[in-house]
Amino acid sequence: MEKVTYKLDTFEGPLDLLLHLIDKSEIDIYNIPIKEITDQYMEYLDAMQELELEVTSEFLVMAATLLSIKSQMLLPKPPVIEMEYDDYMMDEDYDPRAELVAKLIEYRKYKAIADHLRDKELERSLIYTREPEDLTPYVPAIVENPVKGLHIADLVRAFQRAMNRMSSRNMVAKIRKDEISVKDRMREVVEYLEKAGGKVLFSRLVDNNMMTREGIVTTFLALLELMKVKVVICYQHKLFEDIVIQAREEGIAHGFSTDEISY
Numbered sequence: 001m002e003k004v005t006y007k008l009d010t011f012e013g014p015l016d017l018l019l020h021l022i023d024k025s026e027i028d029i030y031n032i033p034i035k036e037i038t039d040q041y042m043e044y045l046d047a048m049q050e051l052e053l054e055v056t057s058e059f060l061v062m063a064a065t066l067l068s069i070k071s072q073m074l075l076p077k078p079p080v081i082e083m084e085y086d087d088y089m090m091d092e093d094y095d096p097r098a099e100l101v102a103k104l105i106e107y108r109k110y111k112a113i114a115d116h117l118r119d120k121e122l123e124r125s126l127i128y129t130r131e132p133e134d135l136t137p138y139v140p141a142i143v144e145n146p147v148k149g150l151h152i153a154d155l156v157r158a159f160q161r162a163m164n165r166m167s168s169r170n171m172v173a174k175i176r177k178d179e180i181s182v183k184d185r186m187r188e189v190v191e192y193l194e195k196a197g198g199k200v201l202f203s204r205l206v207d208n209n210m211m212t213r214e215g216i217v218t219t220f221l222a223l224l225e226l227m228k229v230k231v232v233i234c235y236q237h238k239l240f241e242d243i244v245i246q247a248r249e250e251g252i253a254h255g256f257s258t259d260e261i262s263y
Contacts (some may be wrong), residue, residue: 014062017044019145022104029104032097034073038066065100072096091108180215183261184224190231202234202243225261 011017021040022029045063073096194199202223206216223245226232233246 003102014059015104017041019106019108022061030101032101034097035068038070041066068101071094180218182218182225185218186226189226198247200245202245
């Protein structure tokens with residue numbers, strides 16, 4: 001007794017099985033040999049029953065449909081019938097397979113779309129997505145407008161009030177011109193250093209309400225000359241901090257000459 005081995009694939013429905021049989025036999029879907037396909041379909045159902053696999057109702061309905069189409073294909077074509085009131089005639093080219101072919105074509109289209117989406121899902125599953133990070137430190141800081149909310153009219157009124165206050169003052173000023181040479185200012189700075197213990201801040205030298213602009217410039221030039229003759233050194237602890245003026249012991253001890261200074 002010859003042994004027959006069945007290898008059954010899993011199909012999602014009867015249309016899926018029919019497409020498999022059509023593709024396997026390389027059959028034109030628009031010209032299905034219904035007898036051959038029906039026989040293959042029934043063999044598949046018999047194999048499922050022999051293996052005691054559950055055959056769902058939709059497979060049985062498709063089997064009945066195939067048998068019905070097969071019987072219609074075997075029957076002779078009915079004669080052409082003319083209607084009494086119009087020229088309508090039954091189509092003698094009517095194909096009982098047409099409805100099934102339309103369903104198969106529609107199913108093949110949606111199956112191809114499903115396969116495409118499945119491939120896209122697989123590709124996407126291979127992409128690693130990083131967790132969202134806090135990008136706040138990289139956001140450029142927006143400088144707030146210091147005059148936000150002010151209008152030109154507000155500025156004009158503020159200017160007018162300031163001018164009115166200035167005009168109401170009775171300002172009396174005495175102008176005098178105090179001339180001091182760089183030589184004299186150098187001696188004053190050295191004396192100030194000796195009294196201050198050899199170190200003083202530049203702001204302390206010019207911290208005088210009576211100090212004029214010319215006096216500040218003269219003090220600055222005097223310091224440059226003292227640095228030139230190596231009597232003092234100047235430095236800052238940090239950028240933009242006050243300048244520290246420190247006396248050099250050897251410079252103070254040996255004194256300094258101002259003979260070359262003529263201003």
